[in-house]
Amino acid sequence: MDIKQLRALLAVAETGSVTRAAEALHIVQPAVSRQLKLLEEDVGIALFERGRYGMELTESGEILAQHARRALLELDRARSEIQPSNAQISGIVTVGLLPSTSDLLAGPLLDEVKNQHPAVNLRISVGYAGYLRDWLESGEVDAALLYNPKATPTIQVQPLLEESLCVVGPWSAQLSSDRSIALADLAAWPLILPSAGHGIRNLLEQACPGTGMKLNVVAETNSMNVQKNLVVRGHGYTILPSIAVTEDVARKQLGASPLSDQELQRTIVLALPNTRRIPMAVRAVASLLEREMKLAVERGDWPTARWISD
Known part of the structure; x- marks a missing residue:
């Protein structure tokens, strides 16, 4: 099992077609088919079946694809963090926002990240607090807004408002x-x-x-x-x-x-993981998110909110 095989798996899963996956990966179709064949031989089970809408993942394929996405994301993060110490802050940062806060915060946060850290690739996920906590613990998001949780062995929290x-x-x-x-x-x-x-x-x-x-x-x-x-x-x-x-x-x-x-x-907190290293890019984006939230409260754009962080 290697990176090329995992990328082929995800490309076919997302496009539903070996042909379209080859186009997305900029390689020839037989190469994609070969990567899938080698991967299925490695795990010893079929990963796709032919469905109404093209190639569809089997149950085993869904499990492998879920882990493959996380593995490739971690590799992409590692690649972006390997840089000289005097280089600008860069990397992939995924922030989890609550649905009620996304319209207010997503745009200003992206503006500030582009202005202050243009080499950072910001990704925004939106979900209810229960989902965001699961995503934070699994590594699918790097920082998240939650409400009313206490610090645990897996997450650290900072109450904001x-x-x-x-x-x-x-x-x-x-x-x-x-x-x-x-x-x-x-x-x-x-x-x-x-x-x-x-x-x-x-x-x-x-x-x-x-x-x-x-x-x-x-x-x-x-x-x-x-x-x-x-x-x-x-x-x-x-x-x-x-x-x-x-x-x-x-x-x-x-x-x-x-x-x-x-x-x-509800007390909204900024949550970060306790179980893995927090890259500089994540800390930088988290700081900007906290700043934008405080400014929104001070401007009166966040009705009934009271800032409580020092």
């Missing part, structure tokens, strides 16, 4: 910023929430025993956009930070009222 949550409903529900709602008042309300194990859902589940209520969850989705669309269509209400619905409220598509429960605040 606290943010209140709000009840979000259709515009016709007449929710407003000057009308607060207690969690206990939501007992009979149909709620659309992320699945168990994700940040805001965990906050709500932990607060419920104190109110004696059980959440009336009518739909679960791990997409913030789907959450909001279902609310707009009248399927129920959801719980989100105000930053996630600022534009929707301005367009009169959604309404939002703050939750009055003090414990229902």
Whole structure:
């Protein structure tokens, strides 16, 4: 098993065709076919099968492809870090952003990375906190924004800001910023929430025993956009930070009222891995991300957020 074989595996998996994979790799088609044959002989099992849409990975192929992506990413990172000590900061840095923060932070962060560290290749992944934590621990992201986690043997965290949550409903529900709602008042309300194990859902589940209520969850989705669309269509209400619905409220598509429960605040932290070396490029990008977040709070672009980092 070698790098050429793994690149051929991923190219065919992504294109669904040996011909298109050869074009993407800038080699001839028989060379790709040979690499796949050698790889299948090495692992002793078929990695592809012919499907409706071309070459499709088998279950074993999916497993190998998942590990191959991580291995090649680590090699690319290593290659970019091997440089003279007086060279500019460079490398591949993948940052994980929460869906509610991505619109606010992605553009300014990319601008600053380009301006200050043009040799850094920035990649941005967006996902709920549960996914981001898994990706951080597995090495798929180098740094991530999470909420409310404590430091563990696998990750180190730096609390950055606290943010209140709000009840979000259709515009016709007449929710407003000057009308607060207690969690206990939501007992009979149909709620659309992320699945168990994700940040805001965990906050709500932990607060419920104190109110004696059980959440009336009518739909679960791990997409913030789907959450909001279902609310707009009248399927129920959801719980989100105000930053996630600022534009929707301005367009009169959604309404939002703050939750009055003090414990229902999320603390956003910058998380880095404890189990591997943190390259200079990652530290540089993490510093820029922290700076952009602080500036957003100071400008008033992050409603209900309070900066708590030193």
